[in-house]
Amino acid sequence: MALQPASGARDLNPQQVEHNQLLRERLAAVYRCWGYDEVSPPQVERMDTLKAGGGIDSADIVRLVSDEPLGLRPELTASIARAATTRLAERPRPLRLWSSGTVFESCANDEGGQRIEEKLHSGVELFGASQVNGELELLSLLMTSMQALELQQNHGAQLLVGHAGLMNLILSPFVPEVRHQIKQALVCFDRLQLQALDLPAEQLQRLQTQIDLRGEPSEVLAEERRVFGSQPVLCHLERMFNHLQPIAAQQGIKLQLDPSFQPHFELYDGLVFQLVCQGRAAPVVIARGGRYDRVLKRFGASGHNAAGLGFSFCLDDIRDLPAAEQPCVSDLDRVLVAYGPASSLETALLHQQELHRKGINAMIELDPVESSDHAESLLATRRCSSLAWLAS
């Protein structure tokens, strides 16, 4: 009998659960403050919904053995987008929703078998917000959420921003047959794949310039204007960064515009971003998001309703950042109710009830203890701060 959890599944101890809860509550307070309502999408969905109209590869989804094609959600957006385009379709826009919960991503392990990545996510979705206005609210909310998480300077938070419109500008000179391969090479940072495409030298040179182009947003935008001229997407990005720069600087978050950046899930068709922190040995993506109007159109939305964007934090990854605040369960104000041989468990339970009525956390030492000194010595083991001793 295998007593280990499945590869990639989470099996958290009390401190980890407590820390996740703390992070979740901090974020929830920010979302509520900004007027977002909580929803709780199902963990199990039809595969058609989970694939988000082709945005998510079925290989990324943990499928269930059932009569109809069902799977576990690999992210929260598709389920909430389904709800927004169906039973919440009549709600006035902008529609602001948030949720938190477990997501399950399927990937291949090193031996080629299936590995299930189980993670706790918390994020928001904003429906019916037009270009730039929606992005401005979303990224401002992301910054405020970051502040609430109280990340430290040594986490070196960086916000990587890309845009599908920028990628389209880069790909526009090429015939459709070769665009997908070029995009793959740019996204995967694969210079050799780019060289192997046998493109004219001048075009290859332009693509190599794009693959190396990233950094401070105003500099990257200036370079892209030089290459592509004045384009609406560049104006949108400029307005967005003008607003974000001072906020990010105040919070010590580096902003980076990266024209060749696109995330793993192909949900997004506008702004895309990832928030990256320095982990123990490697950079860790703690949040990701973007605009996904196309997904809503595939779900049947049209006009003003076919506009959606959002982000999601991975709470497990934030919790595991080095030197992140670790709430200690032993710091809890908790009373240990212990009784001597002359008293009884029943008396102790009544005393515990009395303490609970006064709003005091109290736990019982189930077996009698020979002396109050011995009971005192149990406090650290039971992670309690004080003792209620019942001698008789």
Add this chain to the structure above:
Amino acid sequence: MITVALAKGALLKESVARFSAAGLDFSAVLDPDNRQLMVPSECGRARALLVRNGDVPVYVAYGQAQLGVVGYDVLREHQMPVAQLVDLNFGGCRMAVAVKESSGYQRAADLPPHCRVASKFTRCARAYFDALELPVELVHLTGSVELGPITGIAEAIVDLVATGRTLKDNGLVAIEDLFQTTARLVGHPLSLRLDRGELGEIIDAMRAATPTPVVTA
């Protein structure tokens, strides 16, 4: 600190030479008395991890090493999400289908359907025979693959061929090539995106120190 994954074995000496050209001296790993698996560079701003060939893309894909040097054959076999940055143009050889000299097979397509093929590189072999639409049973071996046809465990093998001498000495002959392979400089995609120029300088210097690249099939 920059961490580099280096493959033990045939590629190590030249890998150290290429990093040296980029200003990172890991020559301590070539000392026969060295038993350390993590070795700092002379300048102290980088360290090298000495790992098995197949583990280089794993360390790089997980971001524990930002850069690594490994053969293209290993990248094709393991399919890890790493960025291929420079064809370093050394350690050249080819992945080939080989059979017993006396077998009479001239091409891979001559092999009988459902025959057994032995290889260390079963993923590469699977992709190749799938493309040929020839159903074969792959037998995974971890070394001395040439024994496959000799002992009869397999009709053919798929393996790396450098000079062809080992094949010849064991009565085998290569009948078809899958692809050419050379050493590649690979990188962790997210670290490369976050790079503030430090990795870029090393990559550019290694590219500049590399002879004309060979285009792979």
